[in-house]
Amino acid sequence: MKPPRAPRPGWAYVIHHPNYPPQSKTGLAVDPARRPAAANPRPPTARFQLCGAVHFTDAPTAERAAHRLLREKASRGEWFRVHPTDALNLLRGLRRRERNRENNG
Numbered sequence: 001m002k003p004p005r006a007p008r009p010g011w012a013y014v015i016h017h018p019n020y021p022p023q024s025k026t027g028l029a030v031d032p033a034r035r036p037a038a039a040n041p042r043p044p045t046a047r048f049q050l051c052g053a054v055h056f057t058d059a060p061t062a063e064r065a066a067h068r069l070l071r072e073k074a075s076r077g078e079w080f081r082v083h084p085t086d087a088l089n090l091l092r093g094l095r096r097r098e099r100n101r102e103n104n105g
Contacts, residue, residue: 007057007058007061008058008059008060009055009056009057009058009059010028010029010030010055010056010059010060011028011029011030011031011032011053011054011055011056011059012026012027012028012053012054012056012059012062012063012066012091012094013026013027013028013029013032013035013050013051013052013053013054014026014050014051014052014053014084014087014088014091015027015035015036015039015048015049015050015051015084016048016049016051016084017047017048017049018047018049021083021084022081022082022083023075023079023080023081023082024051024079024080024082024083024084024087025039025077025078025079025080026063026066026067026070026078026080026087026091027063027078028059028060028063029053032050032053033050035050036048036049036050051084051085051087051088052084052088052091053091054088054091054092054094054095055095056094056095056098057098057102058098062091062094062095062098065094066087066090066091066094069090070082070087070090
């Protein structure tokens with residue numbers, strides 16, 4: 001039997017491209033502010049933008065939960081047909097749930 005995995009703190013973020021407002025990407029990053037630059041390999045007319053990020057005690061678990069909840073809106077990879085504000089609110093809700101579990105043992 002494998003030992004339980006230790007929680008890995010980190011950031012879950014939401015980015016989007018202004019030309020595609022109903023699409024957003026959720027993922028993990030050590031430095032979410034640098035994430036849009038990594039998604040912009042060459043200068044397009046408009047650039048990917050960071051909508052927000054939420055810090056989690058166990059970021060990989062939070063990311064899996066977000067992707068599971070957004071599964072029906074999946075577009076490709078970590079991209080979903082969901083407005084970035086809604087994706088960010090989902091992450092905030094997951095953080096509240098994580099905090100409640102931490103506080104209640």
